[in-house]
Amino acid sequence: MENPLSIILVKSDSKGDRLLFRYPYVQIKEENETSQNDRKKNPYSITLLEEQQKEGNTMRLAGIDTASMNVQLESDEVLSSLFACKLELANQKFELKINDIRFVSHPALMETKNSFILINIVFALQAQCSYSIVKCYYELSKRLGLGLLYEERRVNYLTKEMKTMLKIHDDTIYDHKSEKIFDTILQKSSLAQCLKTLYFDLCSTGLINVVLNESVTLCFCLPQKAWRARFSDRKTKSQPLIDPEVIDRAIVSLKPYHGFLLLVDPSELLDCVPPSSAKILLQLIESYNPLKSLQSMSSDADLPLDQVYQMVGHLVYWAKATIIYPLCETNVYVISSDAPIHVNSPLVERFANKFPGMQLIEVISDFSLPTSIGHLTTPLQHPARQGRLAQMVLWMLQHHLLMQLHTYVQFMPSYEKPNDTSGLSLSDFGSTPTKQSSALSPEKSPTMSDPLDVPVSSSSVRQIPSSHKSFNSNMSVDDRTGSGKSEEENEDEKLQGLLNSFDECDRLAILKVPASVNFEDLNLMVRLKQSGYFQGEHHLEEIMFYENLRRSQLLQLLDKFRDVLILYETEDPASCFLGFKTK
Amino acid sequence: MLTQESNLAGKEGIIRCIFLSEFHATAGSKITCQSPQNFISKHAFDLINAYILPKRELERQVLTVNTLGIKIVGYPVKIDHEKYARNAFYFNICFVCDHYCRSVQYEPIVKKLCEFLIMMEMQYSFLSNDEYRPRIQKMLNKIISDLNESKVCTITEEETSIHLKILKITDDPPEVFDHQVPVLKREFENMSLSECDLTTQQVLPFINGLHHVGKISMLADVENALVKSCIQNLVYYNFVELLPLFKYSNVYMCTRNLQKLARNQDFAQECLSYVALKNDQPIPTIYNVFQIYSQMTHGVNLKTLCIRLSPRQNNINERKLVDYGLKHSLIRCINKYPIFTGSIPNARQKMYNGMNHFDEICCATGLSTIKLEELIDADTNVTILMK
Numbered sequence: 029m030e031n032p033l034s035i036i037l038v039k040s041d042s043k044g045d046r047l048l049f050r051y052p053y054v055q056i057k058e059e060n061e062t063s064q065n066d067r068k069k070n071p072y073s074i075t076l077l078e079e080q081q082k083e084g085n086t087m088r089l090a091g092i093d094t095a096s097m098n099v100q101l102e103s104d105e106v107l108s109s110l111f112a113c114k115l116e117l118a119n120q121k122f123e124l125k126i127n128d129i130r131f132v133s134h135p136a137l138m139e140t141k142n143s144f145i146l147i148n149i150v151f152a153l154q155a156q157c158s159y160s161i162v163k164c165y166y167e168l169s170k171r172l173g174l175g176l177l178y179e180e181r182r183v184n185y186l187t188k189e190m191k192t193m194l195k196i197h198d199d200t201i202y203d204h205k206s207e208k209i210f211d212t213i214l215q216k217s218s219l220a221q222c223l224k225t226l227y228f229d230l231c232s233t234g235l236i237n238v239v240l241n242e243s244v245t246l247c248f249c250l251p252q253k254a255w256r257a258r259f260s261d262r263k264t265k266s267q268p269l270i271d272p273e274v275i276d277r278a279i280v281s282l283k284p285y286h287g288f289l290l291l292v293d294p295s296e297l298l299d300c301v302p303p304s305s306a307k308i309l310l311q312l313i314e315s316y317n318p319l320k321s322l323q324s325m326s327s328d329a330d331l332p333l334d335q336v337y338q339m340v341g342h343l344v345y346w347a348k349a350t351i352i353y354p355l356c357e358t359n360v361y362v363i364s365s366d367a368p369i370h371v372n373s374p375l376v377e378r379f380a381n382k383f384p385g386m387q388l389i390e391v392i393s394d395f396s397l398p399t400s401i402g403h404l405t406t407p408l409q410h411p412a413r414q415g416r417l418a419q420m421v422l423w424m425l426q427h428h429l430l431m432q433l434h435t436y437v438q439f440m441p442s443y444e445k446p447n448d449t450s451g452l453s454l455s456d457f458g459s460t461p462t463k464q465s466s467a468l469s470p471e472k473s474p475t476m477s478d479p480l481d482v483p484v485s486s487s488s489v490r491q492i493p494s495s496h497k498s499f500n501s502n503m504s505v506d507d508r509t510g511s512g513k514s515e516e517e518n519e520d521e522k523l524q525g526l527l528n529s530f531d532e533c534d535r536l537a538i539l540k541v542p543a544s545v546n547f548e549d550l551n552l553m554v555r556l557k558q559s560g561y562f563q564g565e566h567h568l569e570e571i572m573f574y575e576n577l578r579r580s581q582l583l584q585l586l587d588k589f590r591d592v593l594i595l596y597e598t599e600d601p602a603s604c605f606l607g608f609k610t611k
Numbered sequence: 612m613l614t615q616e617s618n619l620a621g622k623e624g625i626i627r628c629i630f631l632s633e634f635h636a637t638a639g640s641k642i643t644c645q646s647p648q649n650f651i652s653k654h655a656f657d658l659i660n661a662y663i664l665p666k667r668e669l670e671r672q673v674l675t676v677n678t679l680g681i682k683i684v685g686y687p688v689k690i691d692h693e694k695y696a697r698n699a700f701y702f703n704i705c706f707v708c709d710h711y712c713r714s715v716q717y718e719p720i721v722k723k724l725c726e727f728l729i730m731m732e733m734q735y736s737f738l739s740n741d742e743y744r745p746r747i748q749k750m751l752n753k754i755i756s757d758l759n760e761s762k763v764c765t766i767t768e769e770e771t772s773i774h775l776k777i778l779k780i781t782d783d784p785p786e787v788f789d790h791q792v793p794v795l796k797r798e799f800e801n802m803s804l805s806e807c808d809l810t811t812q813q814v815l816p817f818i819n820g821l822h823h824v825g826k827i828s829m830l831a832d833v834e835n836a837l838v839k840s841c842i843q844n845l846v847y848y849n850f851v852e853l854l855p856l857f858k859y860s861n862v863y864m865c866t867r868n869l870q871k872l873a874r875n876q877d878f879a880q881e882c883l884s885y886v887a888l889k890n891d892q893p894i895p896t897i898y899n900v901f902q903i904y905s906q907m908t909h910g911v912n913l914k915t916l917c918i919r920l921s922p923r924q925n926n927i928n929e930r931k932l933v934d935y936g937l938k939h940s941l942i943r944c945i946n947k948y949p950i951f952t953g954s955i956p957n958a959r960q961k962m963y964n965g966m967n968h969f970d971e972i973c974c975a976t977g978l979s980t981i982k983l984e985e986l987i988d989a990d991t992n993v994t995i996l997m998k
Contacts, residue, residue, distance in 0.1 A: 103668065106666060106668045106669065109661070109666065110661070110662070110665070113661075113678075114658045114659075114661075116658050117658055117659070117678050117679065120678065120679070121677070121678065121710075122677070122678045123675075123676070123677035123678065123682075124662060124674070124675065124676050124677070125673075125674070125675035125676075125677075126669065126672055126673075126674055126675075127672050127673055155715070158621060159620050159621030159711070159713075160620075160621070362909055362998075363996055363997065363998040364998065365943070365945075365998050366998075367996075367998055369948075369950070369965050369996060370950070370964050370965030370966045371950060371951065371964045371965055372964070373965070387952070389950050389952060389965075389994050389996070390952075390994065392996065393994045393995065393996055396909070396995060396996055396997040396998075397909050397910045397997070398908070398909050398910070433908075436870070438869075438870065438873050438901065438905070440873060440897070440898055440901055441898070442896065442898040442899070563870065563873065563874065564869065564870030564873060564874075565870060594898075594901055594902060594905045595905065596865050596869060596904070596905035596906075596908070597864070597865070597908050598864065598865050598866055598867055598869070599866075599867070601867060
C-alpha cells in the first residue's frame with residue numbers, strides 16, 4: 029500500500045510548464061479494464077457511501093490498484109498544470125488529493141535575476157497512506173529537489189536534462205504515444221534513469237542510494253519498508269505495518285545505557301551512509317560490542333555521545349540495527365509475543381544451520397518463563413557453553429524472538445483504615461509489623477480515615493504548604509539555638525526534614541516502614557522518589573545507571589521499602605518497538 | 612503549536628473555515644462567502660485557486676489541496692445553462708482544516724452539500740443571485756458550528772432540507788475467532804433489539820461477556836460463520852470488544868500502560884468502580900488493585916494470584932479486574948502454544964504447530980483445557996512455548 033503509484037517530474041519556467049517525465053508510463057493493461065467492466069453494477073441501484081467504501085476495501089484486498097488506473101486517466105497536460113504551482117507555493121510541502129490518489133511533493137525553486145526554474149518531483153500515492161509515510165515522501169521530494177538545484181548551480185545539470193527531454197517531447201509531439209516518448213527519454217536522459225531506479229528501489233527494498241549526475245549522492249530510506257523487508261519471514265498472523273512514527277519514537281528514547289545489535293554484516297552497512305560520514309560509522313563499528321552500552325562505546329570510539337546516538341538512530345531507521353539493553357548475565361528474557369515460531373518457520377532451519385546440533389524450539393522453550401543467561405548456566409559448566417548460549421540469545425534478539433523484561437517501580441502506599449482489623453492488610457502477608465512506628469508519626473489527620481484519599485485530593489494539597497512552612501521555620505530556629513544538640517537528635521531533625529517532602533498520607537505510610545528510621549536508607553529512598561524514579565517510568569537498570577548504584581544496593585533498598593513500593597515487570601518500549609503498538 | 616501538531620498529526624481535526632467560491636464572469640475566481648469571515652485571504656486564494664476552480668477534467672471530483680499550512684477539501688462543479696454570462700456557472704464549496712489533520716471524513720459531506728447547492732442553483736438561482744448572499748452566509752455559519760460541535764447538521768432552504776453527518780472512518784475490523792469472547796460495551800448494555808438486523812437480534816442476548824463465539828453460535832442456533840460476521844460488524848461499530856476467554860488458569864502480564872493507573876486519577880477511579888464486587892461495600896483501594904495487576908507475570912496464573920491476594924476480601928471482582936485490564940491493555944494474556952517435535956503427528960498433534968494456542972485447540976477439538984493439558988503433559992514429543 030505504501031508503494032508509490034508513480035513518480036512525476038514537472039518543470040515550470042519562463043517558457044511555461046511541462047510534464048517532463050513520469051515513471052512507470054506503461055498503459056493500463058487490457059485485462060484490468062475488462063475486469064472493471066465486469067464488476068459494473070446495475071446503473072439504477074443507489075450506491076451508498078458504505079458500500080462504496082466496502083467495495084474499495086475488497087478491491088484493495090484483491091490487490092487491484094484502482095488508484096493506479098486513475099493516475100493515468102488524468103492527462104499529462106492536466107498533471108503538468110496542477111503541479112507547476114505558483115512560485116509562492118514552492119519550497120514548502122505541497123499535497124493534492126484527487127479521489128483516491130494523493131500527490132505528494134516539495135516543489136523546488138531556483139530564481140536568478142531574470143529567470144526561474146521550478147522543478148517538482150511528485151510522488152503519487154494511494155490516499156490511505158498514513159501521515160508519517162506521506163511525510164517520508166515529502167522529505168524525499170525535498171532532498172531530490174535540493175540535489176538537483178545544487179547540480180544546476182554547479183554545472184547547469186537541470187537545464188541540460190530539461191533540454192534533452194523537451195526536445196524529445198517536441199520532436200514526437202504529434203505521435204500521441206506517450207509511451208514512446210518516455211521510452212526515448214529514458215534512453216537519453218540520466219535524470220530519467222535515476223527516477224526509474226528510484227521507483228524500483230522504493231517499491232522493493234525502500235532503501236535508496238542514487239547518485240545524481242555522478243556527483244551528488246542521495247541516501248534515503250523508507251523505514252517501514254526496510255523493516256518489513258528485514259522481517260519478511262514473519263508471516264504468522266497479520267503482521268502490522270511498522271509505522272515510521274514508532275521507529276522515530278524508539279530512536280528518541282535512546283539512553284546512554286542502551287546498547288545496539290547489528291542485524292547485518294558490518295560490510296553491508298556502508299551503503300546506508302553517504303561517503304562523508306562513512307569514517308564515523310567505521311569508527312563506531314570498530315568498538316561495536318553488544319555487551320557494551322552506547323556510553324562505553326562512545327568513549328572507546330572517541331566519539332561524542334550525541335554522535336553515537338545519531339549514528340545508532342540512523343542504523344535503526346535503516347533497519348540495520350536494533351536497540352537492546354547490553355547483554356549481560358542478569359538480563360531477563362522471555363519469548364516475545366509476536367515471535368513467528370512454528371513448525372514450518374524458516375527460522376528453525378536457519379537456526380540449525382547457524383548452531384549445528386541445536387534446535388530453536390528447544391532452546392527458546394527455556395524462555396517460556398522469564399529467564400536470564402545466568403540462570404541457564406552454572407559456574408561448573410565450561411565457559412564456552414555460556415558463550416554459545418550468549419550467541420544464541422543474540423541471534424534470537426536479532427530476529428526479535430525474545431524480549432527483555434525490566435522491573436519498574438511504582439510508589440504506592442496502602443491506605444488502610446486505622447481501625448481495620450478484619451480483611452487483608454499489609455501485615456497479613458508476612459511483612460513487617462506496621463503499628464510499631466506509628467508513635468513517630470505526627471498527629472493523625474482526618475484524611476487517614478478515608479481509604480480513598482489519594483495524594484492529590486484537594487484537602488491534603490492545601491495542607492502541605494502550611495505544614496512545610498512550619499517545619500522549615502522550626503528548623504531554622506533550632507539551628508540557631510541548638511548548637512549543642514546531641515548527634516542523635518540532629519539525625520532526627522534530618523529525618524523530619526526528609527519526610528517533609530512527602531504529603532501527609534505518604535509520610536504516614538513511610539513512617540510505618542521500619543527502615544525509615546535509618547537515615548541513609550530514608551535519604552536514598554527520598555532522593556530516588558524525588559527524582560521521579562518511582563512512577564513506573566524508569567526501570568531498575570536505568571535507576572542504577574543514573575544514580576550510580578549497584579544492583580544489590582538498589583534491590584536491598586526496594587526490599588526495605590516494599591510496603592510502599594510496588595514492583596512490576598514489563599518491557600522497555602525502546603528495545604521492543606516492533607511489537608509495541610500505538611494505543 | 613508544534614506539540615499540538617505532533618499530537619494531532621493524522622488525527623481528525625475540526626473545520627476551521629467553510630467558503631464558497633465561484634468563477635465570476637468578469638472578476639474571475641473569487642470567494643463569494645466564507646465563515647468565519649476573512650479566514651482565507653485574497654492573496655492566499657489567488658495562489659491556490661487553480662485547485663479550487665480547476666480545469667474541467669477535474670470537475671465533480673473530490674479535490675484536497677494541502678499547502679500554505681492549510682488543507683482544503685472541495686468538490687468543483689460546473690453547471691451549463693444559457694442563462695449565465697459564459698453559458699456556464701462554476702462554483703465550489705470548500706472545507707478548510709489544519710494541514711496536519713485528517714480530512715477524509717469531510718469528503719462525503721462536501722460532495723453532498725455541493726449536490727444540494729447544484730439543485731438549489733438550478734431551481735432558485737440560489738448561488739448566482741446576489742439576493743441570497745446573506746442566507747448563504749447564515750447557512751455556512753450554521754454548518755461550521757453544528758458540525759464542529761455535534762458532528763451533525765440539518766439545513767433547510769426553501770422547501771428542501773438536507774442532513775449532514777460526519778461519519779467515523781475506522782479501520783477494517785479484525786477477524787473473529789471461535790475462542791474469543793465478545794463483551795458488550797457498557798453504554799450499549801441496554802440497547803433495544805428492535806433496531807438490529809435479524810441475526811444480531813438472535814445473537815445479541817447471548818453476548819454476556821462469558822460465552823465465547825463458538826458457544827454463542829451453538830446457543831443461538833445460528834451458523835458459525837454468520838455469528839462471526841455479525842460480531843465483526845458489532846466490533847466495527849464499537850458496540851462490542853473481543854477479549855480472550857476468561858479462565859483461572861490463564862496467565863497475564865502487565866504492560867507499560869499500567870503506569871497510567873497510578874498517574875491518571877480519573878482513570879483510576881473509573882477502574883476502581885468497575886472492578887468493585889459489591890456496590891454496598893466501600894470500593895476497592897487503588898493499592899489493592901494495582902498490587903494484583905503488578906503481580907501478573909509469566910508463570911503466575913490467575914488462580915495462584917487469587918489465592919495469594921484474595922481479591923474478594925477487598926471487594927474486588929477478579930473477573931472484572933481482568934476484563935478491565937484487557938480492555939485498556941493494562942495487561943495482556945500470555946498464551947500457551949504447544950509444538951509437536953516428534954516425527955509423525957496424529958490428527959490432533961497436527962494442530963500443535965506453534966500457530967494455535969490452547970484456547971484455539973480446545974475450541975477446535977472440543978476438549979476441556981484440563982483434558983488437553985493432561986494429554987500434552989503425557990506426550991513427550993510436545994514442547995510448550997508461552998508468549
